[in-house]
Amino acid sequence: MSPELELRVASDWNEVGRVNQAVSEFLSGCGLPAEGVDKYTMVACELVENGIKYGHFSGEKDVVNVRVWIAGGTISVLVSNPIGNYSRTYLSELDRTIQWVRGFQAPFEAYIARMKAISREPLETDKSGLGLVRITYEGRAMLDFYLDENDTLSVSAVSTLE
Amino acid sequence: MAKAQTFTNNQLTIDVADEERTITVHFLGKSILRDPNDFVMPILLRTLGEAIPARKRIVMNFRDLSYMNSSTLTPVIKILERARVGEGQITVEYRKSLKWQDISFSALVIFQTPDGRIVIEGTD
Numbered sequence: 001m002s003p004e005l006e007l008r009v010a011s012d013w014n015e016v017g018r019v020n021q022a023v024s025e026f027l028s029g030c031g032l033p034a035e036g037v038d039k040y041t042m043v044a045c046e047l048v049e050n051g052i053k054y055g056h057f058s059g060e061k062d063v064v065n066v067r068v069w070i071a072g073g074t075i076s077v078l079v080s081n082p083i084g085n086y087s088r089t090y091l092s093e094l095d096r097t098i099q100w101v102r103g104f105q106a107p108f109e110a111y112i113a114r115m116k117a118i119s120r121e122p123l124e125t126d127k128s129g130l131g132l133v134r135i136t137y138e139g140r141a142m143l144d145f146y147l148d149e150n151d152t153l154s155v156s157a158v159s160t161l162e
Numbered sequence: 163m164a165k166a167q168t169f170t171n172n173q174l175t176i177d178v179a180d181e182e183r184t185i186t187v188h189f190l191g192k193s194i195l196r197d198p199n200d201f202v203m204p205i206l207l208r209t210l211g212e213a214i215p216a217r218k219r220i221v222m223n224f225r226d227l228s229y230m231n232s233s234t235l236t237p238v239i240k241i242l243e244r245a246r247v248g249e250g251q252i253t254v255e256y257r258k259s260l261k262w263q264d265i266s267f268s269a270l271v272i273f274q275t276p277d278g279r280i281v282i283e284g285t286d
Contacts, residue, residue: 119243126199130232
């Protein structure tokens with residue numbers, strides 16, 4: 001049976017620390033080297049951060065669901081959360097960013113381009129937009145997303161295990 | 163005599179040590195801040211504001227950071243750029259043997275200047 005981790009994460013920023021710890025322990029338990037543990041923990045945490053930031057949570061039942069599993073030489077991270085009307089802007093941005101990154105020959109080039117863009121932004125701008133690019137560069141992951149009929153957004157990151 | 167200050171937010175600690183020729187900004191722990199602009203940026207801006215007139219080099223030491231979200235890199239990038247186009251002197255130190263640090267911080271080499279004012283340095 002393929003190793004798998006499932007977490008239900010409340011829309012509370014302090015939960016990111018718990019996800020970091022849980023994913024890191026899970027991946028270590030799967031026998032991944034420290035380098036892989038760091039890399040894929042980062043992938044999960046960046047996606048969870050986006051889920052909490054841009055999700056729409058109307059009650060305690062609304063959570064961010066996290067799944068991490070290893071199968072057939074790949075590691076997959078799937079983060080799902082409900083979205084609302086104000087999340088539509090994020091959805092467009094998510095789509096644009098994924099397409100934008102795919103337009104580069106190498107994720108490193110996208111990462112450098114994003115860093116240069118950030119360096120030109122005003123100091124008070126707190127939005128980095130670096131997380132998704134980092135997932136493709138540092139995590140060597142293919143990003144994708146889908147929105148289901150219940151307005152649940154699922155973002156996946158799939159990497160080949162090195 | 164060196165002046166030292168410690169700032170803590172969640173799992174991140176930043177130690178700032180003002181010494182004769184350098185001001186060291188030492189990052190320790192994990193940075194999973196939601197708004198690093200509210201915590202990290204003021205510390206870095208104040209340090210840059212003090213270092214330039216005193217002609218001191220800022221040493222940003224990330225070697226003891228075990229995790230950092232991408233948002234935390236934003237104020238670092240902006241301060242490096244501000245120093246690059248101005249008069250600041252900054253050395254970024256990271257742990258080359260930690261793969262994630264090597265990947266994240268070595269990319270900052272784009273801010274390095276030929277005159278050695280901005281240096282990105284990975285060591286073991």
